[in-house]
Amino acid sequence: MIEAPANTAERDAFYAAIEPESMRALWSVMGAIITPEPKSNCRPALWRYDSVRARLIEAAGLITAKEAERRVLILENPGLKGTSKVTTSLYCGVQLVMPGEVAPAHRHTQSALRFVLESAGGFTAVGGEKTEMKFGDFVITPNWEWHDHGNTSDAPILWLDGLDIPIVQFFDASFAEGYGDDQQPITRPEGDSFARYGANMMPLGYERAVPVSPIFNYPYERSREALERMKAAAEWDPCHGLKMRYVNPVDGGWAMPTIGTCLQLLPKGFTTAPYRATDATVFVGVEGSGRARIGAETFEWGPRDVFVVPSWHEVVHEADEDAVLFSYSDRPVQEKLGLFRERRGNH
Secondary structure: OOOOOOOOHHHHHHHHHHHHHOOOOHHHOHHHHOOOOOOOOOOOEEEOHHHHHHHHHHHHOOOOHHHHOOOEEEOOOOOOOOOOOOOOOOEEEEEEEOOOOEEEEEEEOOOEEEEEEEOOOEEEEEOOEEEEEOOOOEEEEOOOOOEEEEEOOOOOEEEEEEEOHHHHHHOOOOOEEEOOOOOOOOOEOOOHHHHHHOOOOOOOOOOOOOOOOOOOEEOHHHHHHHHHHHHOOOOOEOOOEEEEEOEOOOOOOEOOOOOEEEEEEEOOOOEOOOEEEOOOEEEEEEEOOEEEEEOOEEEEEOOOOEEEEOOOOOEEEEEOOOEEEEEEEOHHHHHHOOOOOEEEOOO
16 A cells, blocks of 8 residues: 655755645655556446437437437446446447437547347448348447448337547547548448358458458347357356357457457356455346345346446346346456456455
8 A cells, every 4th residue: 555655844845845846746746556456436326228219219209310420328326426437447428219210320539339229120230231230239330430320110219339439539540530420331231240250260361351250240149149158058157157259260269359248148047256346347138137236236127227346346247037238348448558357256
């Protein structure tokens, strides 16, 4: 534990003298900036999907998708008010596109994921390829790719947006621009990227251009089937149940360079061992129901509810029925920098 030396009149006078010169004594603040454990204002929190959805439908009567550019309600961490952050490094929101609407094409240096919460005929187009958005699909919008969204059905479509906005802000590297038209031209057939890269094969001579998966839609149907097949083997991790990470088929790494995404299955009655890690994590209920005990707080969740576990907060998951959770965090960044740390059980 690093403690600041005791103040004296002479030291206080010295600190006051150097402050106008934009200097500060490290020894007076070292304990606050080099902490013995992760420390931030990020707090455990939960958002009920029904409440978020109702507010978005209300917003649809106030502003169109085109006027808003993106009709999204930010899920802002209650401990990080005014920052538009769900954790200290990540952003979370829920987006709504009404029947017949298009969210106009644009691009930005922030990378984005979409996790589809409700869709009867929505689509997203990324880099000249369009894909249908179905419930539970994990869709990637890479850094600086043109993207637009539309709704060809007669019902609202909603999805969760996860972006690395705070990371890009930290590096002061944000750029964005509009396409000019509402929709970009489609230059590749639907399903092209999955056919090329999603069947354990890759075009001969493929050269990696960017550090993100060339697959941009990971269908929930296939991911869920994999979990169900693994369930028969009953190889349950005590802290995670069955937890799989979405991968980049080029190198087997995380699907996105700044955001790690996972899907996990918890069988009925399963209670995980306590777990804590340095990557603050956003969870989305996909199927079933249960509860998350985060530190001293307990959060009951159901389908499409969203909750967040801050860095180095102990979490225990309990499943009332077979339950599936989607999650994302900044783990890829922490691993690259050698910062990631976890603690399993009560050690």
